[in-house]
Amino acid sequence: MxxxxxxxxxxxxxxxxxxxxxxxxxxGICSALAVTIRLDQxxxxxxxxxxxxxxxxxxxxxxxxxxxxxxxxVIMLSVIASLVSVVDELLQAYLYDMSKQLSVFVGLIIxxxxxxxxxxxxxxxxxxxxxxLDGLGNGLGYGMIxxxxxxxxxxxxxxxxxxxxxxxxxxxxxxxxxWYAAGYENIGLLVLSPGAFFILGLVIWTQREIFGIEEGx
Amino acid sequence: MHSNNYTLGFVFIVxxxxxxxxxxxxxxxxxxxxxxxxADVKKNILRSLNFVETESEPWSNEVVERIFxxxxxxxxxxxxGDFVDCILEEVDTERNIEVxxxxxxxxxxxxxxxxxxxxxxxxxxxxxxYIALEPDTDTVLGIQFYKxxxxxxxxxxxEKAWFTNNFVGKKIRSNDDKVIGIEVxxxxxxxxNPYSMHQVDGISGATVTGKGVGSFLKEDLGxxxxxxxxxxxxxxx
Numbered sequence: 001m002x003x004x005x006x007x008x009x010x011x012x013x014x015x016x017x018x019x020x021x022x023x024x025x026x027x028g029i030c031s032a033l034a035v036t037i038r039l040d041q042x043x044x045x046x047x048x049x050x051x052x053x054x055x056x057x058x059x060x061x062x063x064x065x066x067x068x069x070x071x072x073x074v075i076m077l078s079v080i081a082s083l084v085s086v087v088d089e090l091l092q093a094y095l096y097d098m099s100k101q102l103s104v105f106v107g108l109i110i111x112x113x114x115x116x117x118x119x120x121x122x123x124x125x126x127x128x129x130x131x132x133l134d135g136l137g138n139g140l141g142y143g144m145i146x147x148x149x150x151x152x153x154x155x156x157x158x159x160x161x162x163x164x165x166x167x168x169x170x171x172x173x174x175x176x177x178x179w180y181a182a183g184y185e186n187i188g189l190l191v192l193s194p195g196a197f198f199i200l201g202l203v204i205w206t207q208r209e210i211f212g213i214e215e216g217x
Numbered sequence: 218m219h220s221n222n223y224t225l226g227f228v229f230i231v232x233x234x235x236x237x238x239x240x241x242x243x244x245x246x247x248x249x250x251x252x253x254x255x256a257d258v259k260k261n262i263l264r265s266l267n268f269v270e271t272e273s274e275p276w277s278n279e280v281v282e283r284i285f286x287x288x289x290x291x292x293x294x295x296x297x298g299d300f301v302d303c304i305l306e307e308v309d310t311e312r313n314i315e316v317x318x319x320x321x322x323x324x325x326x327x328x329x330x331x332x333x334x335x336x337x338x339x340x341x342x343x344x345x346x347y348i349a350l351e352p353d354t355d356t357v358l359g360i361q362f363y364k365x366x367x368x369x370x371x372x373x374x375x376e377k378a379w380f381t382n383n384f385v386g387k388k389i390r391s392n393d394d395k396v397i398g399i400e401v402x403x404x405x406x407x408x409x410n411p412y413s414m415h416q417v418d419g420i421s422g423a424t425v426t427g428k429g430v431g432s433f434l435k436e437d438l439g440x441x442x443x444x445x446x447x448x449x450x451x452x453x454x
Contacts, residue, residue: 068219068227075231082235086242093246096253 011130012137018211021138022145023204027113032146033196034105037157040164042150044098046143048091048106052083053115053142054135057123061131064124076119077110084109098164114138149199157190252278255306259285261363265347266322266330290321298443317440322349330358331448333441337433339426342366344375348434350389354445357399360384362430372426383417389438391415396442398435401427 021027035045056079060067067075088106091099099106109115118138123131154160159175175184189195208214219227256278263276263284270276293303293316303316322330332349346362362376374380383406384399391397402419410416419427438445 063231066227068224070219071224071228074228078231078235082239085239089242089246089250092253093249096250096257100257 008130008133011133012140015134015137015141016144017141017207018213020141020145020207021114021117022142023200023207024213025117027117028142029200031105031108031112032142032149032200033193034108035102036146036150036153036196036199037191038101038154038160038162038169039147039150040162040169041098041101042143042146044091044095044164045102045105046139046146048087049109049112049114049142050136050139052080052087052109053118053139054132055083056080056115056119057131057135058128060119060123061126061128067124072124073120076116080115080119081110095164097169114142145200145203148203149196152199153190153195156187157195159186256281257363259289261361262289262320262332262347265332265349265359265361266320267349267359268322288322288324290323291318293318294441294444296440296443298441298445298447314440317444319441319444320347320349328352331445332358333437335434335437337429337436339365339367339375339429340372340423341368344426344430344433346375348384348438350445352448354449355388355390357384357387357389367423367426371420372423374420374423375426375430380417380420387417388414389434396435396438396445398438399431401431403427 015021019025022029022032031045035041056076059079060076063075084107087109088099091102091106118134122134126134151161154162159180160171161173162169163172164170175186187195190199260276260281263281264270266289268284268288274280291305293301293305293308295301295315295317301316303318305318308316308318318334320332321328322332330349330351331354332347334345335348336343336345338344342365344362344367345364346360348360349358350356351358360381362381365373365375367373367375387399389396389398397415400416402416403424405418406413406416
């Protein structure tokens with residue numbers, strides 16, 4: 001099949017826009033709340049999720065005809081868990097500071113409903129190249145939301161914008177001291193989990209407005 | 218429907234392949250991970266000793282190694298304050314109570330601080346850290362907690378600067394010169410209390426973690442009392 005015919009585009013675009021796993025299917029919320037305190041954490045988490053999602057989709061799609069359906073959930077879980085463990089080990093080796101900050105949430109990618117969901121709903125029914133695109137699309141859809149949320153949480157909560165740099169993070173921008181002297185204050189609530197809910201709610205609202213999606217028709 | 222034998226065989230093969238993949242990955246990155254862990258411990262010793270990371274020279278593993286080798290002298294003492302042989306990396310800072318590691322901050326041949334490991338139970342987990350004293354073996358120079366499994370946002374706040382900064386300048390010796398450690402209060406320190414130089418503010422919602430920190434500081438620093446007394450009597454280290 002061609003890689004970029006209209007069907008492939010739809011597979012990638014849908015989960016980013018009209019069928020976003022976080023904002024429209026409301027999956028993977030727990031990690032979206034936990035790793036969105038700083039932008040660099042969200043970016044590394046996105047890359048990890050995209051890697052796991054694409055690989056698990058492709059692997060499961062390749063063996064889909066051979067998996068006995070009685071044990072398919074077990075097989076899916078072991079493939080996903082192994083991939084996540086590999087990512088965790090690599091982070092500990094090459095991005096130690098980041099892996100300390102993300103701590104348990106890397107391991108918890110295993111329980112991210114998006115990954116199991118895509119494996120069950122898509123990878124087991126489609127060929128490897130489509131499954132790969134589906135993984136990429138959903139990973140990007142997930143990443144887009146947590147990157148937007150973390151951008152606002154870090155900017156207004158901590159007053160900085162941090163990019164990943166292999167160490168403790170590169171501070172791209174921080175609110176000048178003069179602003180604080182003039183009475184500006186960070187919104188401490190945004191650093192806590194409820195802050196993520198507020199931002200996420202606003203993102204969901206905006207996205208539904210843009211695509212004209214109505215609830216309960 | 219597949220036969221039972223097929224199902225078992227399939228699961229077995231998948232398990233073997235995935236297991237191989239995992240052990241292969243682990244085998245390849247193990248050395249690097251251990252190196253990172255060691256560098257991280259050194260980083261925390263440096264932080265407790267009040268070395269400050271600068272923006273022009275961020276603390277990569279190599280930089281940490283260099284500063285540590287240049288400015289930190291490490292050795293072990295026993296509970297009587299005598300020097301003993303040890304392999305620092307193998308000393309179990311949680312359980313070993315016979316061999317006590319000491320890290321001296323030496324800048325231009327002048328000793329500026331003494332860091333020792335501390336560890337003990339918080340609420341859920343063992344909290345690990347380093348506390349550094351000034352050469353008078355009384356005033357706290359800095360403290361760092363680097364490993365714990367306390368609740369993020371509550372007990373987990375022990376590693377945050379707002380909490381550890383409160384220790385700086387506090388005294389670990391009582392008026393009659395006994396090592397009594399630092400008490401973590403429930404609530405705020407009342408500065409009019411003469412005892413307040415031995416106390417720091419607690420963390421709201423983490424009273425048990427605070428109590429734990431206070432009690433292991435007292436216990437662990439107590440083991441070094443003979444050594445601290447020697448340092449103080451000699452005036453040299």
